[in-house]
Amino acid sequence: MALVVQKFGGTSVGSLDRIKNVARRIAARREEGHSVVTIVSAMAGETDRLLGLARELSGRPKSREQDVLVSSGEQVSAALLCIALNEIGVPAVSMMGHQARIETNSVHTKARIARVDGERIDKALAEGHAVVVAGFQGVDAEGNITTLGRGGSDTSAVAIAAAIEADVCEIYTDVDGVYTADPNVCPSARKVEKISYEEMLELASLGAKVLQIRSVELAMKYAVKIHVRSSFTSEEGTMVTGEDESLESVVVAGVTSDRKTAKVTLREVPDQPGVVARIFEPLAEANISVDMIIQNVSRDGLTDLTFTVTRDDVARAREVTGELAVAIGATGGVTVDDDVVKVSIVGLGMRSHAGVAAKMFRLLADDGINIEAISTSEIKTSCLIRAKYEELAVRVLHDGFELGH
Amino acid sequence: MALVVQKFGGTSVGSLDRIKNVARRIAARREEGHSVVTIVSAMAGETDRLLGLARELSGRPKSREQDVLVSSGEQVSAALLCIALNEIGVPAVSMMGHQARIETNSVHTKARIARVDGERIDKALAEGHAVVVAGFQGVDAEGNITTLGRGGSDTSAVAIAAAIEADVCEIYTDVDGVYTADPNVCPSARKVEKISYEEMLELASLGAKVLQIRSVELAMKYAVKIHVRSSFTSEEGTMVTGEDESLESVVVAGVTSDRKTAKVTLREVPDQPGVVARIFEPLAEANISVDMIIQNVSRDGLTDLTFTVTRDDVARAREVTGELAVAIGATGGVTVDDDVVKVSIVGLGMRSHAGVAAKMFRLLADDGINIEAISTSEIKTSCLIRAKYEELAVRVLHDGFELGH
Numbered sequence: 001m002a003l004v005v006q007k008f009g010g011t012s013v014g015s016l017d018r019i020k021n022v023a024r025r026i027a028a029r030r031e032e033g034h035s036v037v038t039i040v041s042a043m044a045g046e047t048d049r050l051l052g053l054a055r056e057l058s059g060r061p062k063s064r065e066q067d068v069l070v071s072s073g074e075q076v077s078a079a080l081l082c083i084a085l086n087e088i089g090v091p092a093v094s095m096m097g098h099q100a101r102i103e104t105n106s107v108h109t110k111a112r113i114a115r116v117d118g119e120r121i122d123k124a125l126a127e128g129h130a131v132v133v134a135g136f137q138g139v140d141a142e143g144n145i146t147t148l149g150r151g152g153s154d155t156s157a158v159a160i161a162a163a164i165e166a167d168v169c170e171i172y173t174d175v176d177g178v179y180t181a182d183p184n185v186c187p188s189a190r191k192v193e194k195i196s197y198e199e200m201l202e203l204a205s206l207g208a209k210v211l212q213i214r215s216v217e218l219a220m221k222y223a224v225k226i227h228v229r230s231s232f233t234s235e236e237g238t239m240v241t242g243e244d245e246s247l248e249s250v251v252v253a254g255v256t257s258d259r260k261t262a263k264v265t266l267r268e269v270p271d272q273p274g275v276v277a278r279i280f281e282p283l284a285e286a287n288i289s290v291d292m293i294i295q296n297v298s299r300d301g302l303t304d305l306t307f308t309v310t311r312d313d314v315a316r317a318r319e320v321t322g323e324l325a326v327a328i329g330a331t332g333g334v335t336v337d338d339d340v341v342k343v344s345i346v347g348l349g350m351r352s353h354a355g356v357a358a359k360m361f362r363l364l365a366d367d368g369i370n371i372e373a374i375s376t377s378e379i380k381t382s383c384l385i386r387a388k389y390e391e392l393a394v395r396v397l398h399d400g401f402e403l404g405h
Numbered sequence: 406m407a408l409v410v411q412k413f414g415g416t417s418v419g420s421l422d423r424i425k426n427v428a429r430r431i432a433a434r435r436e437e438g439h440s441v442v443t444i445v446s447a448m449a450g451e452t453d454r455l456l457g458l459a460r461e462l463s464g465r466p467k468s469r470e471q472d473v474l475v476s477s478g479e480q481v482s483a484a485l486l487c488i489a490l491n492e493i494g495v496p497a498v499s500m501m502g503h504q505a506r507i508e509t510n511s512v513h514t515k516a517r518i519a520r521v522d523g524e525r526i527d528k529a530l531a532e533g534h535a536v537v538v539a540g541f542q543g544v545d546a547e548g549n550i551t552t553l554g555r556g557g558s559d560t561s562a563v564a565i566a567a568a569i570e571a572d573v574c575e576i577y578t579d580v581d582g583v584y585t586a587d588p589n590v591c592p593s594a595r596k597v598e599k600i601s602y603e604e605m606l607e608l609a610s611l612g613a614k615v616l617q618i619r620s621v622e623l624a625m626k627y628a629v630k631i632h633v634r635s636s637f638t639s640e641e642g643t644m645v646t647g648e649d650e651s652l653e654s655v656v657v658a659g660v661t662s663d664r665k666t667a668k669v670t671l672r673e674v675p676d677q678p679g680v681v682a683r684i685f686e687p688l689a690e691a692n693i694s695v696d697m698i699i700q701n702v703s704r705d706g707l708t709d710l711t712f713t714v715t716r717d718d719v720a721r722a723r724e725v726t727g728e729l730a731v732a733i734g735a736t737g738g739v740t741v742d743d744d745v746v747k748v749s750i751v752g753l754g755m756r757s758h759a760g761v762a763a764k765m766f767r768l769l770a771d772d773g774i775n776i777e778a779i780s781t782s783e784i785k786t787s788c789l790i791r792a793k794y795e796e797l798a799v800r801v802l803h804d805g806f807e808l809g810h
Contacts, residue, residue: 016461053485056421058492065491068499069484072477079474080458086470087463094473098503099548143504 007157012231014044023084042073063108074134102138111146116163151212162222176230177237180403188404251349267332412562417636419449428489447478468513479539507543516551521568559620567627581635582642585808593809656754672737
């Protein structure tokens with residue numbers, strides 16, 4: 001008899017038939033003897049519909065009211081799921097953020113969970129209820145409704161799982177687990193049975209959209225076991241857990257690629273002390289995250305400086321950097337190139353196995369793929385390449401590191 | 406500088422353009438120097454849409470979850486109105502039932518307000534905000550979301566007005582006030598400037614759908630002045646207040662008719678002690694309100710018993726009475742007649758003016774309208790007549806009591 005937290009996303013509750021399907025899955029879990037808490041997102045499309053209404057009224061809707069508005073979407077799906085559960089004989093109660101006591105800070109539209117008081121959920125479970133919690137929402141210390149930002153329901157689920165000390169947090173999604181590479185790109189990609197929080201974090205940040213990054217961070221912090229699985233089949237998916245022996249032996253866990261990147265180059269920058277800071281401080285102030293940074297060797301006291309940003313930030317990055325180029329006397333101006341892609345390999349084993357990065361560079365080189373920038377972390381190596389090589393690079397690396405079946 | 410509570414119904418916030426219109430009205434009130442608290446209903450049609458979803462999932466959706474579901478409608482309109490207010494430079498905050506601390510009992514779908522703690526509203530007003538409260542909803546002592554039943558936003562508005570001691574509670578609607586009769590039926594009908602709570606209660610219970618009955622009861626209890634007015638014009642409407650001298654002089658304040666009534670007759674009932682109780686107790690148990698009751702003179706130990714019920718209750722009344730007829734040996738069986746209408750005159754002055762009822766009967770008789778049943782209260786006289794005479798009777802009474810322009 002386990003305590004199971006489940007999360008169903010917008011697609012999984014996207015119609016009344018799908019809500020009924022979720023209700024049946026919950027009933028089946030309970031029949032196995034488990035206690036179940038389910039976190040739901042808004043029905044697919046509802047959040048966008050509500051945001052659309054807000055934007056028709058205002059170019060910049062106030063974030064406090066936007067949160068009140070969009071959080072109604074999860075309220076509706078939680079209530080509907082309870083009604084569907086009752087209909088098949090499962091006693092169920094819904095809880096909104098203020099009822100499940102999901103306390104967040106006051107940063108509307110991207111609040112962070114400060115504390116979850118699981119008492120009320122525990123009580124409802126003890127009474128034999130299936131508990132359905134509206135995901136994505138909380139309340140701040142003053143009782144204002146907050147939302148956690150896109151994908152926040154994953155985070156709600158993990159935070160609740162931590163608070164009530166659930167045995168597992170099942171994240172139901174439209175894929176059936178985490179793969180060694182995108183199966184659309186790489187036919188030999190294999191579903192991973194187990195992956196560590198650290199690897200999952202790198203994969204998530206590199207664009208594998210299975211789990212929200214913050215939910216993985218939270219799961220790691222509180223040692224919540226996550227089970228990523230399909231809402232359409234009953235097959236086992238991928239367990240995301242702490243490191244253990246079975247994980248250590250894998251050098252590279254997966255290959256991923258990120259199209260949402262662009263390369264910005266400042267040309268002929270005077271190579272003086274402090275000039276790099278003068279460039280990156282204004283970018284940080286403008287809330288633009290810079291990823292890879294390459295500084296060329298200086299020639300005649302001038303250097304080229306290249307960095308990558310996400311595509312969403314390109315327009316602002318160009319603006320800020322353009323002003324900077326004038327201010328610091330970078331006579332070559334600014335160029336932006338978004339015909340690039342970032343391919344990465346991720347794996348805990350890289351910490352203990354030498355030469356993994358070197359092997360990656362060799363594999364790419366052997367197929368004539370030029371590397372334009374490199375960045376590394378403890379368990380990840382990324383290369384920026386021309387966009388047209390994306391699929392080729394993923395396949396070459398996947399096969400080169402023998403990740404296939 | 407007054408403290409004004411306003412309530413806008415579903416039609417008044419039925420589109421984004423109408424929400425903008427409401428925002429402008431609030432802004433105008435604030436520019437006059439007033440503090441404004443606005444209560445909103447769900448956008449027209451939204452409550453029915455949500456109930457439709459619930460009914461697709463279950464023939465009898467659990468009332469707790471139905472409340473969670475439909476209360477999202479007011480949440481959406483409150484947030485949208487705040488966004489519209491912010492857009493035209495008015496600082497605004499929305500409050501849901503749990504935030505405005507509208508505490509109700511736990512009777513889901515028709516909860517009654519137990520207490521409103523106006524502190525949080527007062528604080529927001531003191532900070533210079535326009536406050537927008539989601540109508541129709543509250544929370545019970547355990548924090549469960551409740552709703553007040555159809556038309557409950559009127560009640561929310563009056564309860565809040567009482568809690569914060571507002572100078573007036575303006576109810577915006579699609580008519581421009583209370584009339585001496587239905588203007589569609591009686592072209593000489595006149596808008597009433599002032600009317601007493603008691604008269605308004607009788608009019609409301611008789612089918613004049615301007616205000617929810619419970620809101621008038623509450624207003625009377627806490628002496629909240631209600632101003633019924635149009636959401637589409639800026640003209641003064643009708644003030645509903647306590648009695649004062651200007652009201653006392655009017656004998657009859659209005660004429661109203663109620664089509665939603667049906668006559669049930671039990672024929673040849675044995676005229677024994679206790680038989681009437683045996684008939685009306687099961688009706689009360691079945692939650693069927695009986696209005697007029699007529700017992701004919703007994704003949705050969707048998708009597709006919711006639712009573713009226715609302716049309717919604719006819720099917721159940723027929724069922725209950727049919728069983729009764731057998732049980733008590735009413736050999737004539739049960740007949741139901743819904744081709745009837747109830748016309749009524751209402752006025753405080755009836756208490757002190759003799760002969761008002763008699764004049765009513767005379768006026769109807771002079772036009773050949775037969776009276777099939779009569780009921781009276783201190784400030785109301787009602788007559789049941791054939792449905793086809795409805796318009797004629799209203800006009801005859803309206804002109805006979807000189808209520809016109």
